[in-house]
């Protein structure tokens with residue numbers, strides 16, 4: 260076992276949430292990080308109370324998108340916010356779940372690390388949490404550890420995380436620790452007044468846990484009125500200039516700018532004795548483009564987790580990033596693919612008022628034929644199309660069926676015994692029975708064909724993108740697909756795995772086995788999304 264590490268110098272910022280969930284704690288944490296990012300090494304950490312080791316086995320409709328990191332870690336979607344706001348590449352170890360903590364503690368107990376002792380929530384679970392936090396701080400040589408505690412204060416699930424943070428606070432100096440508490444400030448319509456009581460009460464929960472907020476972030480419809488700030492100041496003891504507004508906005512990218520205007524930077528500097536050199540000039544320019552678009556387009560996204568917008572959050576953000584560079588507002592028309600199959604929506608309805616189509620990642624066979632029929636329509640009608648992961652696999656199935664004439668072509672994910680398995684399970688995946696973290700995960704290199712659309716968009720013949728799949732294009736069909744005009748424009752180094760495809764002569768018909776949406780940033784949009792928007796504007 261490693262000795263506890265010495266984290267002199269490190270500043271610890273902890274973000275907690277109160278009143279109710281869904282207030283955007285991830286965005287708040289990411290925005291605080293963005294204010295600090297220039298010149299300081301910020302390490303975002305998310306503590307999640309659930310007992311899954313990671314969210315990889317959860318349904319997106321239940322938990323939102325599963326975000327995948329370069330190192331293959333499947334993590335909470337808040338890591339998407341952290342990476343997009345901080346332009347950093349996060350690590351799997353930075354997502355602490357109760358499942359992960361208990362797993363490693365139980366392993367250590369079985370190994371005999373605690374012989375003779377009773378293993379308890381305090382000090383063992385809390386100790387394990389602190390040990391992991393300090394290890395991350397030291398491994399990353401962090402200047403600032405930005406720790407978001409999932410859930411709401413008062414929940415049972417995050418108690419041990421809050422207790423660990425309380426202990427940590429007492430172990431570091433006053434100018435090394437800062438607690439930000441995000442809460443909801445409702446307005447009763449008939450009265451029109453911002454009400455601070457829920458926030459006051461959630462502060463009591465926090466105090467009960469021995470934590471005292473240094474900064475309040477008040478989520479509300481509008482910016483906080485002076486009166487509300489004043490009230491929170493004298494009821495909760497937080498300095499008035501440390502009560503920061505977090506109003507509803509059109510774009511989440513406005514939040515760092517609003518926090519800066521609200522004086523959060525100065526507050527952080529004073530309490531943590533930091534010298535912050537944030538530069539938000541380019542960010543401001545792009546946010547201006549988002550808020551003041553000159554053009555508008557609509558992209559249809561056919562998926563099966565469309566009931567929860569967070570299921571495809573990285574795709575939506577990627578469209579905003581690329582759109583900002585073209586001063587274009589991108590609207591999304593969500594299509595539940597089972598509705599196409601059942602006949603509830605027809606292709607002409609889907610494509611009505613739509614300039615482009617995205618088929619995103621997915622699993623299983625529900626809604627597959629609907630997606631294939633939408634791809635066929637886009638291919639035949641010269642409508643810009645981007646396929647992501649399952650989107651590539653289904654574009655290959657569609658092409659094999661309708662261009663190559665293999666009527667029974669399919670993926671073995673849909674039909675295990677199909678006669679023409681143009682997409683099949685990767686050989687190394689066949690023996691895998693355990694479901695957690697066993698897909699082909701994380702960043703892989705692809706070699707792109709010189710002169711291809713994708714090589715032009717990447718400005719290179721090498722691309723690194725993140726993956727999360729078990730199936731691939733069957734190598735037995737590569738030649739047949741190519742002979743019929745499909746360009747396999749990117750492959751793994753050994754040439755076995757198809758990573759990118761495209762159709763020459765089509766406005767934009769591009770698909771990838773990867774998830775480029777996971778690496779898109781406001782300042783540097785994902786190339787394939789950039790290409791899609793460009794084609795839609797033509």
Ligand code: GLN
Pocket residue numbers: 619620621622623647648649650672727728729730731
């Ligand atoms: N279900 C497909 C596979 O496992 C695609 C996965 C995805 O779209 N992420 O290969």
